[in-house]
Amino acid sequence: LSQGNESSRDYVLGVDVGGTNIHIGKANRDCVPLKVKRYATDARNQEALIAGIMGSMERYLAEAGPPAPRAVGMGLVGHVSVAEGVWENAINISVTRPVPLCATIRAKFGLPAYIDNDVNMAALAEMTFGAGKSHADFAYINIGTGISAGLVSNGKIVTGASNYAGELGHMVCDGEEHVCKCGRKGCLEPLASGGGMIEMAKKAVQSARDSSLARYVQDGSLHAGTIFREAEKGDPIAGSIAEKAMSALENAVVNLVNLMNPSLVVFGGGAIEKDFILNRLTDFVYQNALPVAAKGLQGIRISALDPSLVGLIGASRAAWDGLGMT
Numbered sequence: 053l054s055q056g057n058e059s060s061r062d063y064v065l066g067v068d069v070g071g072t073n074i075h076i077g078k079a080n081r082d083c084v085p086l087k088v089k090r091y092a093t094d095a096r097n098q099e100a101l102i103a104g105i106m107g108s109m110e111r112y113l114a115e116a117g118p119p120a121p122r123a124v125g126m127g128l129v130g131h132v133s134v135a136e137g138v139w140e141n142a143i144n145i146s147v148t149r150p151v152p153l154c155a156t157i158r159a160k161f162g163l164p165a166y167i168d169n170d171v172n173m174a175a176l177a178e179m180t181f182g183a184g185k186s187h188a189d190f191a192y193i194n195i196g197t198g199i200s201a202g203l204v205s206n207g208k209i210v211t212g213a214s215n216y217a218g219e220l221g222h223m224v225c226d227g228e229e230h231v232c233k234c235g236r237k238g239c240l241e242p243l244a245s246g247g248g249m250i251e252m253a254k255k256a257v258q259s260a261r262d263s264s265l266a267r268y269v270q271d272g273s274l275h276a277g278t279i280f281r282e283a284e285k286g287d288p289i290a291g292s293i294a295e296k297a298m299s300a301l302e303n304a305v306v307n308l309v310n311l312m313n314p315s316l317v318v319f320g321g322g323a324i325e326k327d328f329i330l331n332r333l334t335d336f337v338y339q340n341a342l343p344v345a346a347k348g349l350q351g352i353r354i355s356a357l358d359p360s361l362v363g364l365i366g367a368s369r370a371a372w373d374g375l376g377m378t
């Protein structure tokens with residue numbers, strides 16, 4: 053092979069599969085996403101979902117033309133077995149039976165594929181470009197519909213025995229009688245995730261129709277950000293939900309900092325967008341974490357990466373890592 057051919061094939065395909073959209077893009081060795089395209093996720097059932105992912109990749113590659121990429125990296129929601137290349141299950145998109153995704157991609161496209169969950173991909177993106185670049189030990193906490201964390205220790209993602217480490221959303225951090233989907237009471241996720249806060253607001257406005265949240269519940273436009281904004285304006289229902297969320301999150305981050313001794317905590321997912329939330333959280337963590345853990349923590353930040361590209365960057369990095377080319 054000539055040098056020119058070699059370098060022209062020097063890209064991988066990054067695929068980020070979300071509940072609503074599939075983002076696909078090329079990425080060079082530096083994991084810079086190029087020619088990103090968006091396709092709709094067909095989440096009617098498992099067959100449609102997998103066919104939709106394969107079809108989107110086929111369309112993308114047909115439009116891109118030769119040469120073929122070296123590999124595919126793919127970020128997915130739910131539980132992923134990295135070594136086996138299997139998408140085990142997902143709750144928000146219906147994956148109820150394990151999908152041998154890497155084998156399917158290899159059979160259809162003749163390409164090696166590397167898959168992982170979306171939060172580990174985001175942590176990889178932070179390792180590549182973000183705040184995690186200068187930190188070998190950090191936690192990336194994603195707060196969206198749910199809450200989970202990508203943990204990086206000694207420059208490596210903490211996988212656990214089943215690639216299931218980082219389920220921060222199911223850490224109990226409040227004693228109240230609030231039953232989580234997992235069956236325990238007082239989990240972080242139903243209290244402080246976007247999805248959890250919206251559920252609490254829906255329940256609360258049933259008996260408090262004069263709350264300013266009622267109209268947002270009615271027209272379906274309620275977001276965690278709205279709850280924080282209305283809390284700031286003085287709505288008591290919003291205030292109570294925001295306070296519960298903040299308090300639970302503060303305790304969860306202290307627990308995490310004590311447990312893993314990171315030098316940095318990064319938030320992604322868009323739920324924490326206001327300075328006062330971050331400032332209050334930061335004060336609480338420094339005051340309440342164990343002294344040595346607090347001293348080792350250099351900061352708590354909001355991710356500076358483009359939320360629409362973070363999954364693609366991580367997936368591309370996973371592909372290069374998988375090829376042993378990083």
Ligand SMILES: [Zn+2]
Pocket residue numbers: 221222223232233234235236239240241
């Ligand atoms: Zn739980």
